Amino acid sequence: MQDLDPAALDCLAALADEGSFERAAQRLSITQSAVSQRLRGLEQAVGQLLVVRSRPLRLTEPGKLLLRAARQWQALRADVARELGESLRAQARLAIAVNADSLATWVLPALDGVVQQGLADAARDGLGLELVVDDQDFTHEWLRQGQVLGCVSTVSKPLRGCTLTALGAMRYIAVASPGFVERRLGGDAAGGLDAHNFAAMPFIVFNRKDDMQALWVERAFGVRKPRLDERYVPSSEAYVRAVAMGWGIGVVPELQVREALARGELLALRPEVGVEVALHWHQWKLGAQAAAGADARPASAALDRVGAALVAGARRALGP
Template sequence: MRTFDTDALECLAAIVEEGGFERAAVRLSVTQSAVSQRLRALEAQVGTVLLVRSRPVKPTSAGRLLIKHAMQMRLLRADLETDLQDLTPGAGALREEDRISIAINADSIATWALPALGPLVSEGLPLEIITDDQDFTHEWLREGQVLGCVTTLKQALRGCKVMPLGAMHYVAVASPAYAAENCPKGLTTHNFRQIPFIAFNRKDDLQTEFVSRACGLRRVALIQRFVPSVEGQVRAVLSGWGASVLPTLQVQSRLDSGELVNLAPDVTLPVNLYWHCWNLDSVVIDRLTAALTTAATQALKVPG
C-alpha cells in the first residue's frame, strides 16, 4: 500500500478548502511556490491530476479520494490528542490545520445545533461547520470533504452510519401589517400566487412544499425572493418583504409576542433529519454524535 506525505495531503486539502493556492499558502504558513511544489509531487506520485484549475479550484475524482484520506488522518490525530488529554491534561492541543469538518443545514445551525457543539469547541476541538441546504449536505460527506453531516437523507451512505435526529417543523409566517393588507384570511388557494415568499436560496424547496401541503395542490409556482440566512429571512419578513416558511423553533417566540403571525395555523411541515458520519472507531466522532443526537432529542420531535 502506498504511503503519502502528510504535508502534501494537507496541502491538497487546504487548496480546495480555501479555494486557491494563495489562501492555502497563508493558512499553512508556507510560500505559494511551496504549495505548488507539494501538489506537483503528490500528483507525480499518484500519476494523475488531482485538481481542476478553475475558480475556485475543484478536486478531481482522485483528488477527492486523497482529500478524504487527509480528513481521516486529521481524525486520527484528533483522537490521539483527545486520548492524551485524558491521560495528561494540558499535554497538547490540536492545531488549527487539523480542523474537523462537518456539514449542517442552516436551520439547524440557527436553532439547536450550535449549543450542542459548544462544549466540544470550548475543549479545543478545531471545528469547521459547512452549511448547505438540508437536502444537499450529504454531498459534502459523499465527496469526503466532511466526516459527518445533518441531512434529510435516510439511507446510509457507503462506509457511513446513520442515526435519526427528529423532525424540524416549519410554519408560514408574515408580519401583522403585511398579513392584514395582503392575506387577512391567511394563506389560501386564491392568494398564494400573489405573495412573495422569502427562501434561503434556489435550493430551498420548503416554500413550495409547504404551500403545496397547505393548499392541497400537487405543484405550485411561487414568487420568491432569496436571502441566504435564516436570521436574514426573519428580518426580511419583519420588514414586510413577504412571507416565509421557517422553523417553529426559530419563530415561536415572535409568534407568541405578536411580531409575526401564522398564515396557516392548522398546517405544519415536518422535515425529518438524520446524522450521517463515517463508520469508524473514533472518540471524536462518538463525541460529535452524542452531542448532536442528545441535543436533537431535546429540541426536535420524534419523526413520524
C-alpha cells in the same frame, strides 16, 4: 499504489480549503514550490491527476477521494496527540455541514458543551471546529466529496463507510406579520390565504435551493409545482425579520418563531398545515474500525463527541 505521504495529504487538504497554491503555502508555512512538489508526489503515488489548476482550483474525483482520507488522517492524528498529552503545532480542521435553519435554532446550543470543553483545554485541543452551511438537501454532497467529516442532512441512506443516526423532524409552518394579514388577507390568519389568492401573495424564500414554500403550498392547497411571487432573503435570522416587517409570507421552522408567535409579532397561517422534515446525522467511520461493519463506532474521539452532542441536542429540541 504506493504509501501515501501524510505531509502531501495535508497539502491536498490545504489546497481544497484555500483554493490556491499561494494561500495553501501560507497556511502550511511552506513555499508554493514545496506545495507543488508534494502534490506532484501524491499524484505520482496514485497515478492520477488530483487537482485541476484553475482559479479557483478544483479537485478531480480521485482528488475528492483522497481528500476524505486526508480529513480522516488529520482527525485521527489529533486524537492520538490528545491521548498522549501533546499539542499539535498546527490545528487540524474538523468540518461539519449543517443547514441554516438548524444552525439558527438547535445546533449552537447542542455544540456549546463540546466547544466550551475545547476552550478550557485549549493547550491540548488539536481540532478546530468549522461549520459549513448549505441547504439540508445538499449538505450530504459536502460529505461525499470529502469536504466535511459529518453532516446534518435529509438524506436517509448512509454513504459506504459512514454511520447514520436519525435526529428527529423539524416542522415548518407558514407565518406572516399582523399588518400583512390585515392588509392582504382580510385580517383572517386561519383562512385568508387560499387556493385562489396564494399566487398573488409575496413569499419570502431563503435562496434558489429553497423549495419549502412550494412544498407548504402543495400540502395546503393540493397544487402541484405552484408558481410563487418570490422575494429572496438568504439569512435565517434576516428571513424572519423580513417576515415580521411585512415583506411577505414565510415558511419557517416552528421552533424558530415560537416566541414571536407567543408575543403576537407573527401569526400562523392555516396553522393546521405543516411540513415535517426528517433530519439525519451522517459521519465518516475513521481508521481501522471503518472496516468493522456498519455498527462500528467512529475511531475519532473528537468527531464522536461532536456527533453525540448533535444527536442529543437535536432530540431535545425536535423531539422524536
